[in-house]
Amino acid sequence: MPDVLYAAAEPTRRRLLQLLASGPRTVSDLASHFPVTRSAISQHLGVLAEAGLVVNRKEGRRRIYSVDPSGMASLRSETDRFWSSELDQLVADAAALASTIRSNDS
Amino acid sequence: MPDVLYAAAEPTRRRLLQLLASGPRTVSDLASHFPVTRSAISQHLGVLAEAGLVVNRKEGRRRIYSVDPSGMASLRSETDRFWSSELDQLVADAAALASTIRSNDS
DNA sequence: ACAATACGTTAGCCATCGCTAACGCATTTG
DNA sequence: CAAATGCGTTAGCGATGGCTAACGTATTGT
Numbered sequence: 001m002p003d004v005l006y007a008a009a010e011p012t013r014r015r016l017l018q019l020l021a022s023g024p025r026t027v028s029d030l031a032s033h034f035p036v037t038r039s040a041i042s043q044h045l046g047v048l049a050e051a052g053l054v055v056n057r058k059e060g061r062r063r064i065y066s067v068d069p070s071g072m073a074s075l076r077s078e079t080d081r082f083w084s085s086e087l088d089q090l091v092a093d094a095a096a097l098a099s100t101i102r103s104n105d106s
Numbered sequence: 107m108p109d110v111l112y113a114a115a116e117p118t119r120r121r122l123l124q125l126l127a128s129g130p131r132t133v134s135d136l137a138s139h140f141p142v143t144r145s146a147i148s149q150h151l152g153v154l155a156e157a158g159l160v161v162n163r164k165e166g167r168r169r170i171y172s173v174d175p176s177g178m179a180s181l182r183s184e185t186d187r188f189w190s191s192e193l194d195q196l197v198a199d200a201a202a203l204a205s206t207i208r209s210n211d212s
Numbered sequence: 213a214c215a216a217t218a219c220g221t222t223a224g225c226c227a228t229c230g231c232t233a234a235c236g237c238a239t240t241t242g
Numbered sequence: 243c244a245a246a247t248g249c250g251t252t253a254g255c256g257a258t259g260g261c262t263a264a265c266g267t268a269t270t271g272t
Binding site: 118145 | 238
Binding site for chain 1: 115117179
């Protein structure tokens with residue numbers, strides 16, 4: 001049970017999840033959006049599946065991947081747990097300060 | 107300019123950011139919360155600094171690290187950009203389905 | 213049956229990562 | 243002044259990561 005956040009952090013896998021957000025896709029379809037081999041995409045999908053973020057069903061000779069909502073929910077909760085109230089506060093203060101600076105532009 | 111999300115994903119660095127959320131801390135103070143060497147922590151802090159997530163000021167012979175609010179804000183925006191409306195919808199549906207199942211418990 | 217398609221799997225390469233051990237540099241303390 | 247403290251830096255090691263090339267396996271089309 002690998003760390004979902006760690007699995008989702010890799011740039012290629014992030015894009016894969018975003019592509020799958022619009023609906024189920026085949027491996028070749030997904031691979032066509034990347035400069036790397038289909039094999040590489042297949043391995044990335046394997047990592048995502050192992051982390052519980054995607055599932056796949058076989059349909060004829062194609063394998064169709066889709067997002068696993070429950071896995072994504074646990075990813076969501078883990079990121080929410082990271083953004084503690086203190087961190088949120090810091091970010092909010094930074095945003096307020098930035099807008100103050102902007103309003104001082106000459 | 108390394109990928110902020112990738113830099114923040116590493117477990118030790120995540121905890122470092124959470125520790126720093128409660129306020130500025132010295133390197134030794136931070137290192138005391140981990141099973142690894144102070145050198146390792148120092149290098150992790152270097153990665154976080156390079157990603158713009160933390161800053162440090164020298165105070166006597168101690169170096170005090172704190173969260174860089176603007177860097178954390180960009181991390182925040184990048185995670186928000188990841189959670190597209192489609193992904194949010196999937197997670198929300200999963201939560202609704204889960205509660206439906208729970209209410210069917212015997 | 214045979215070729216083509218849509219995959220997964222594996223070996224192997226090279227880069228990166230996290231880490232420790234050892235050292236060096238400034239700063240404070242005695 | 244010398245010793246101690248608080249750090250950064252570096253070399254080097256083992257492990258992991260992402261990738262390609264090559265091959266194996268179902269499944270479909272002709």
